[in-house]
Amino acid sequence: MNKRKARGYREFLLILPFIILVAIFSYYPLYGWVYAFFDYKPPFPLTKETFVGLKWFSYMVDNDIKRKQLGQVLLNTFAVSGLSMLFSWFPMIFAVFLNEIKCKPYRKFVQTATTLPNFISWVLVYSIAYCVFNTTGVVNTVMTDLGIISKPIAFLNSSEHIWFKMWLWLTWKNAGWAAIMYIAAISGIDEELYEAARVDGANRIQLIFHITLPSILPTYFVLLFLNIANFLSNGMEQFFVFQNPFNRQTIEVLDLYVYNLAMGSGGYSLSTAIGILKSVVSIILLCVTNGISKMTRGEGFI
Amino acid sequence: MSNTKKRRKVDPADRLLSIVTYVIYTFFTFVCVYPFYYIFINTISSNELSQRGKITFWPKEFHLTNYINVSHIPSLMDAFNVSLRRTIIGTLFTVATSAFLGYMFTRETMWKRKIWYRFVVATMYFNAGIIPWFITMKNLGLYNNFWVYILPTAVSPFYIVLCKTFVESIPKELTDAAEIDGAGTLRTFWSIILPVIKPILATVAIFTAVAQWNSFQDTLLLVTDQKLYTLQFTLYNYINQASSLKSLVNNATNSSSLAASLAHAANATSIRMTVTIVVVFPIILVYPIFQRFFVKGIMIGAVKG
Secondary structure: OOHHHHHHHHHHHHHHHHHHHHHHHHHHHHHHHHHHHEOOOOOOOOOHHEEEOOHHHHOEEEEHHHHHHHHHHHHHHHHHHHHHHHHHEEEHHHHHOOOOOOHHHHHHHHHHHHHHHHHHHHHHHHHHHHHHHHHOHHHHHHHHOOOOOOOOOOOOOOOOOOOHHHHHHHHHHHHHHHHHHHHHOOOOOHHHHHHHHHOOOOOHHHHHHHHHHHHHHHHHHHHHHHHOOOOOOOOOHHHHHHHOOOHHHHHHOOHHHHHHHHHHHHHOHHHHHHHHHHHHHHHHHHHHHHHHHHHHHOOOOO | HHHHHOOOOOOOOHHHHHHHHHHHHHHHHHHHHHHHHHOOOOOOOOOHHOOOOOOOOOOOOOHHHHHHHOOOHHHEEEEEEEHHHHHHHHHHHHHHHHHHHHHHOOOOOOOOOHHHHHHHHHHOOOOOOHHHHHHHHOOOOOOEEEOHHHHOOOOOOHHHHHHHHHHOOOOOOHHHHHOOOOOOHHHHHHHHHHHHHHHHHHHHHHHHHHHHHHHHHHHHHOOOHHHHHHHHHHHHHHHOOOOHHHHHHHHHHHHHHHHHHHHHHOHHHHHHHHHHHHHHHEEEEEEHHHHHHHHHHHHHHHHOO
C-alpha cells in the first residue's frame, strides 16, 4: 500500500510543472481583475496606485456621451451576434443540400473548397478582402466593365451595412467548416429510414423534410445554445482588422471596444472593468442556456 | 445496394433539385476558391496590367519578379523565420504536453488525480479577458519575448481531453503487461502509449500548427520588437501602412542597383498580394492533404463537448 502511495506522489511530481504552467497562464491573469478597482497607470506597480473602489463601474455611465458610446457598442455587439444567430440555420441547410450531391468526388471537392477559408487568419481574410474589393480590385473592375456602376465603390472604406458585411465575411470563413458537424450527423442516420420512405413513394424533398432535418435538429439546438452563451463574445480580431476611420462607429463590438479603450487611449482600468462585467454576463448566459438545455433535452452541454 | 440502384422513374421535382443544388454549390465553391486564385494570378502577371485591374481570369505576361523582390526584403525574411520557429516549437510543446498529461490523467494511482484534472480542464470555460492577460504577461517578463508565442498555449486543456479519451480506449492489458514486466510510469508512456496514440497526436499537431501560424493577437499585444514580428503581423502592417512599404524598399538594400529595381518593379499592391500568397501558401499546401485529420478532430471534439 505504501509503495502505491509513493508512486502516486511520484506521478504527481511528474505533472507538477504543467500544473504550475496552467496556474500561471490561466489562473494568475484573473488576479489582473484587481486593476479595475485601481487607477492603473502602466509604468508604476500596483502598490503605488490609488484604490478607487467602484469608480470605473459608475464612470462608464456617468454622463450622456459615455452612455451613448457604450450604447452604440452594445448595439453593434447585439446586431452582429443577432445576425449570426438569425442565420445560424445556414450551415445546417448547407450540409443537408450538400448531401444531395450524388457525385462523390464533386461533393468532396466542394467540401474541401468551402472549408478552406476557416483555416486562414482574419488578417489574411482582410488582405483578400482588400485585394478583391478595393477600388481597382476585381469586383469593381468587373462591375464597371459590365456597366453596372459608373465609378468604383469603396466597399471597405464605407460605413454602410457594416454589420451585414461582417456577417458575410464570418459566413464565408466559417459556414463550410460548421457544416461538417451536420454532415457527420447526417451520415449517422439509419439508411433503412430512407429506404422505407422511398418504398412509400417519397421524393427527395420529402426525405429531407421528414427524415434528414428532424434527425439533425438536436445538433442544431446544441450549437444554438452555445451561440447564445457566446452572445457578447464576437472576438476582436475580425473587427480589429476591418476597422478604419470610416466604419469605426458601427464596427466597434464589445471585445474590440475593450481593446481600443486600453491600447488606444490607455484606459486599462476602465476596460478591465468592462471586461469583468462582460465575463459576469457571459457566465450567467452560459449557466442559463445550460439549464434550459438540461430541461428541454435532458442534458447540458458543459 | 443493387436494389437502390435499380432504375426508377425520376421524379421531376428530384431532377430540379439536382440541378439547383449543383448550380448553387458551384457558386459557393467559386466564391471560396476564386479570391485565392485571383490574387495568385495577379502576383505572376505584369504589375502594370494588374494595377489597372486587367487580370481577372488568366495570368498575362508571366514573371516571377514579385516573388524575387519580396525575398529580398530583410524584415520579411525575419518574420518568416519567427513564424516558422513558433509553429515548429509551439507544436512540439503542445503535442508533448497533451500526450503526456492525457496519459498521466488516466493513472489512477496518482495523488489527487481528479482534482488536478479538473483544475486543468476548468480553464476551458473562462478567461481573464484581454487586458488583465496583457498586464500579467507583461509583469511576467513576456513582453518582447519569443516565449510569449509558446508558453501560454503549451498546456491546452482541450487537446489533453482528446488524448485522455484516446488513451482510455486502449485495452488495459497492454499497460498492465508492461508494468508486470517492471516498466515504470515514464517507460510505459514512452514505449507503450506513445506509439499507440500517434493518430490523435497527428490531429493535435495539425490543429496546433495552423493555430500557431495564424496567430496574430499575441504579437499585436505584446511585441514591439521588429525582430519578433510574425508574418501575419507583418502582412497586417503592409496592408495598413502604404508609407511603411516605401521605407521598406528604401531599407531593403543600400546598393543602388537593387534598390532601383525594387522601386521600379514593386508597387504597393503587388507586394501586398505577393506577401498574401506567401502567408497563405502553407495552409493551402497542408489543408487538403491533412483534411481527414481536421475532420476527425472536430468529430471527437463534438462527441466530448
